[in-house]
Amino acid sequence: MILITGGAGYIGSHCALGFLNQGENIIIFDNLENGHIETINSLKQAGKVEFIKGDLRNIQDIEEVFKKYEIDTVIHFAGYIQVEESVKNPSKYYRNNILGSLNLFDTMVKYNVKKIVFSSTCAIYGEPEYTPLDEKHPKNPVNPYGRTKLMIEQILEDYDRAYGLKSIRLRYFNVAGADSQTRIGEWHEPETHLIPNILKSVFEKDKTFKIFGTNYDTFDGTCIRDYVNVEDMAIAHVKAYNYLKQNNKSDYFNIGTSSGSSVKEVFDTAKSVTGKEIKVETLDRREGDAAILIANSEKAKNKLGWISNKTLEDSIKTAYLWEKSRH
Numbered sequence: 314m315i316l317i318t319g320g321a322g323y324i325g326s327h328c329a330l331g332f333l334n335q336g337e338n339i340i341i342f343d344n345l346e347n348g349h350i351e352t353i354n355s356l357k358q359a360g361k362v363e364f365i366k367g368d369l370r371n372i373q374d375i376e377e378v379f380k381k382y383e384i385d386t387v388i389h390f391a392g393y394i395q396v397e398e399s400v401k402n403p404s405k406y407y408r409n410n411i412l413g414s415l416n417l418f419d420t421m422v423k424y425n426v427k428k429i430v431f432s433s434t435c436a437i438y439g440e441p442e443y444t445p446l447d448e449k450h451p452k453n454p455v456n457p458y459g460r461t462k463l464m465i466e467q468i469l470e471d472y473d474r475a476y477g478l479k480s481i482r483l484r485y486f487n488v489a490g491a492d493s494q495t496r497i498g499e500w501h502e503p504e505t506h507l508i509p510n511i512l513k514s515v516f517e518k519d520k521t522f523k524i525f526g527t528n529y530d531t532f533d534g535t536c537i538r539d540y541v542n543v544e545d546m547a548i549a550h551v552k553a554y555n556y557l558k559q560n561n562k563s564d565y566f567n568i569g570t571s572s573g574s575s576v577k578e579v580f581d582t583a584k585s586v587t588g589k590e591i592k593v594e595t596l597d598r599r600e601g602d603a604a605i606l607i608a609n610s611e612k613a614k615n616k617l618g619w620i621s622n623k624t625l626e627d628s629i630k631t632a633y634l635w636e637k638s639r640h
């Protein structure tokens with residue numbers, strides 16, 4: 314069976330659907346701090362899902378799972394993800410992301426489970442020295458969140474050398490959209506991400522969408538990001554899992570579309586998809602935002618056979634339908 318940690322969260326749950334689509338049986342392990350039981354209930358309607366509520370910081374919680382089930386591979390999403398919070402409260406990030414991962418990896422080694430797909434991030438590269446970013450770009454994360462992800466990648470390299478734990482690390486760029494059948498979608502509290510925040514301004518009367526910075530060195534002054542669709546992302550995980558099974562070899566890949574959109578372009582696309590006027594105001598830059606982040610995903614294309622299929626418009630359409638279903 315496949316164990317998915319953090320499978321009640323946004324990317325974890327969409328990837329869980331990807332594995333269910335491939336006919337796999339899955340176990341989801343989540344403490345439901347940021348994930349949602351409603352998400353688990355929706356997944357249970359899509360296929361065979363076991364849910365275990367537990368916290369990776371308690372090694373007994375995760376050990377119970379390995380004792381009870383025959384696990385073949387782990388897909389590891391569980392962790393805190395907010396950059397700003399990680400700067401204010403690094404202890405929370407190091408304790409959860411690092412200690413939680415160590416507990417998981419040690420338990421895997423103990424139970425002889427030697428394959429893992431890890432959700433990493435382009436934040437491990439830090440301020441880009443060039444774009445599009447390939448996997449050879451220097452790694453200088455600029456906040457504790459990015460540092461935890463880079464450290465976990467390094468721990469995985471050491472665990473491969475010492476214990477033969479094989480990992481595929483997927484370095485995500487910006488993930489967007491929802492399940493195309495609107496069963497699950499992006500649901501963060503508080504919401505900090507661009508697309509859901511734009512769409513919330515459609516449904517919530519008092520909410521005005523805020524653009525963080527219009528004086529960046531880009532063609533329209535707003536930040537440029539590479540928005541990869543969450544269902545494409547799920548396919549990347551299934552391909553990474555299949556690759557690991559076939560090759561039993563560790564590797565790492567950037568997962569993005571290889572093209573960028575500015576905040577203003579995303580906003581204009583959202584206006585045209587929804588057909589609504591959306592209230593907008595301009596604020597100062599948000600601390601820590603790089604001007605341009607675009608992936609070079611050639612390696613994922615060549616070795617995993619993964620390419621992004623869906624457009625930004627596709628992602629905004631499904632995100633809109635999801636947001637609509639929640640209001």
Ligand code: UDP
Nearest residue numbers: 505506507510523524525536538576599602
């Ligand atoms: N952004 C914005 N308003 C918001 C949320 C985000 O202008 O309400 C901008 C943010 O400054 C960044 C881009 O949108 O340039 C993407 O931000 P997001 O938080 O979605 O992802 P990140 O790139 O930080 O991982």
